[in-house]
Amino acid sequence: MIKKYSYKEQDITLDIVMKIEKIVRLVSQKTGKTFEEALGEFYDSNNYKALQNTNSVLWAESSEYIVDELRREWKSRRLS
Template sequence: MEGKYFFNGKDISMNLYIQIRDVIDIIMEKSNLSFPDAMGKFYHSKTYKALQNTENTLWAESAGYIADRYYEEQEEAQINK
C-alpha cells in the first residue's frame, strides 16, 4: 500500500512519520533552515531513502541518530566533491 509502512506485518507509518518530523526539526535547528528547505534537503538524501526501507529498522533509532547519519552523509558528499 502506498503511503503506508509495515514491519513484520504491523503498520508503523505513524512511527515513521514522527521520526521524519523530528529529524527535520533537528535539521532546521542545527542548520538554521526553514521547514521547506530542511524537508527538501532531507527528502533528497540517501538517509531518507534508507529510512523508508523498513526492513533495516533505521526507523526504530532515535531522531538524533538518524540526523547524525544524515549529517555524515552530507559531510561525505562535501569531501567527494
C-alpha cells in the first residue's frame, strides 16, 4: 500500500508518485542504470527524504531540478 501524502489538506499522493517515476526515469537515462538501480539509489538519498516531507515543498519543483539536486548530493558524497 502506498503512503498517502498531503499538503494543506490536499491529497498529493499521485503527484509525488508520478514525480518519483519521472525522476527515476531521468536518472536512469542520464546514468545508463536500470530503472531498478536508479530507484534504489534514489530511495537512499536525502532528496527522497525531503520529497517525502511535503512541508519542504520539494515535490512542487520540476523533476529536472530534483535530478540536478540529486546529482549534487551524490557528487558531494563521493567527495566526502
